[in-house]
Amino acid sequence: MAERRFGIGYALAPKKQKSFIQESLVSLAKSRGIDLIKIDTERPLVDQGPFDCVLHKLYGEDWKKQLQQFQVQNPNATIIDSPEAIERLHNRISMLQVVSELKTENQSETFGIPKQIVIYDKETLFDRQAWESLKFPVIAKPLVADGSAKSHKMSLIFNHDGFNKLKPPIVLQEFVNHGGVIFKVYVVGDYVKCVKRKSLPDYSEEKLKGLEGSLSFSQVSNLATNERINENYYEMMHLEDIQLPPQSLITDIARGLRKAMKLNLFNFDVIRDTRIGNRYLVIDINYFPGYAKMPCYETVLTDFFWDIVNKTDGEVFEGTSEEKARSVPCKEEGKMESDICCNDGEEVIEGKPQLTNM
Ligand SMILES: Nc1ncnc2c1ncn2[C@@H]1O[C@H](COP(=O)(O)OP(=O)(O)OP(=O)(O)O)[C@@H](O)[C@H]1O
Ligand SMILES: O=P(O)(O)O[C@H]1[C@H](OP(=O)(O)O)[C@@H](OP(=O)(O)O)[C@@H](O)[C@@H](O)[C@@H]1OP(=O)(O)O
Ligand SMILES: [Mg+2]
Ligand SMILES: [Mg+2]
Secondary structure, eight states, rough: OOOOOEEEEEEEHHHHHHHHHHHHHHHHHHHTTTTEEOOTTTOOGGGOOSSSSEEEEOOOOHHHHHHHHHHHHHHHHEESHHHHHHHHHHHHHHHHHHHHTOOOOOOOOOOEEOEEEOOHHHHHOOHHHHHHHHHHEEEEEEEOOSSSSSSGGGEEEEEEGTTTTTOOEEEEEEEEOOTEEEEEEEEETEEEEEEEEEEOOOOOOOHHHOOOOHHHHHHOOOOOOOOOOOHHHHOOOGGGSSSOOOOHHHHHHHHHHHHTTSSSEEEEEEETTTTTTEEEEEEEEEEHHHHHHHHTTHHHHHHHHHHHHHTTTTTTTTTTTOOOOOEEEEETTEEEEEEOOOOOOOOOOOOOOOOOOO
16 A cells, blocks of 8 residues: 655745755655645645645734635644734733743742833833833833844843834833843744853943943844854853753743643743843743754654644644653764753854944
C-alpha cells in the first residue's frame, strides 16, 4: 500500500516565507510524508488544497473570513493557530495580561510583568497624574503589535521631557535593569527552548543624571553585527557566562501561556531583574517568531507537524498536563538534545543594540 502523505498549506508574508520555508525544512518534512505547500493568497483559500493543516501569519478581516470558510468546508483540517487566539498578541496590554493571570507552583523564583500603563491620547500623556506612579527610565512601546515596522519602534524615556515626541496610543513600561541580556523562549507545541540574546544595557542612577529626553530604538535583538553602540559594554559582556533561568520555571511559564492563550507557535522575552535576582519579568510575546534562528528548527518543526497531521496528541492546541519530553537529533550541535532544553540555551544571534537620539 502506498504511504499516506499529508499536506500542510502555509500562508506567510514574503519575509517570513523566506526565513522559515528553507529547503532543509521542506526536505526533512517530505522525508516524513509531509508536503509543505504554498497557499496562493491571491486566490480564495477554499479553492486550494486539500490541506490537513493550514499554517499562517497574516493579518486582516478578509483572511480571518477565509480561514473560517475553509474550516467549515474542511472540518477535519487543523488551523494553526486560531486567528482569535492570535489577536490577543496584537495589543501589548492584552498580550501581557495573560502572564499576570498565570499561577505556577515554583517557590524559589517569582515572575510577572514590569509596571506599565497605557496612554491613548496626548492630553493624558501630559497629565502628570497619569504616569507619576512610574519610575524613570520607562520604555514607550506602540500599543499595537501588528508586525509593522512602526509597531517595533520604541523609545527609552529618561525624564518627562522625553514624552514630547511620543505618539499615543502607547504603553509606558518601566525599564528594568537586567544585565544586558534577555532570554528568548521559543514554544512549538509542547517543545520549549530558551536562548540568550543581547539586550539594552543597565542604567544606573548616576548614568541617568547625565541623560536628557529620550533615545529611540527598534528590534534590539534582531540587529546585525555592524549595527552597534557602546562597543565596550558589549565587548565586555560574555553571554556564555550568563546563567539561564531555571528550566522548570521557563517550562512552567511556557506551558501555562500555551494553555491560557490556546496557541502553539509563539515566543516570549524574559528578563531577570538585577535588583532582585530571582525575579523574572515577561516583557513581550510574539506569534510565529523567527524559528529559523532556533537550533534544530527543522527537526523541532517537523516533529510538531507530524504530531498534528497524525493527531497523536488529542489536545495539541490546548496543551496537556503530561506533555512528553522526547529527544530529537540536533544536526547543528552534532548531538542529541532534549526537547525541553533550557539549560544549554545559547546565543544564536550576534545582535547588538543601536540607540539613536530622538
Ligand atoms: N521593561 C523593559 N525593561 C528593560 N528592557 C526592556 C523592557 N522592555 C523591552 N526591553 C528591551 O527592549 C527590547 C524590545 O522590546 P520588546 O521585546 O517589547 O519589542 P518588540 O519590538 O516587540 O520585540 P520583538 O522583536 O521581540 O518582537 C527587548 O528585547 C529588551 O531588550
Ligand atoms: O518574520 P516576522 O516579520 O514575523 O518577524 C518576527 C521576528 O522573526 P524574524 O526573525 O523572522 O524576523 C521575531 O524575531 P525573534 O523574536 O524570533 O527574534 C520577532 O521580532 C517578532 O516580533 C517578529 O514578528 P512581528 O512582531 O513583526 O510580527
Ligand atoms: Mg521582543
Ligand atoms: Mg514583539
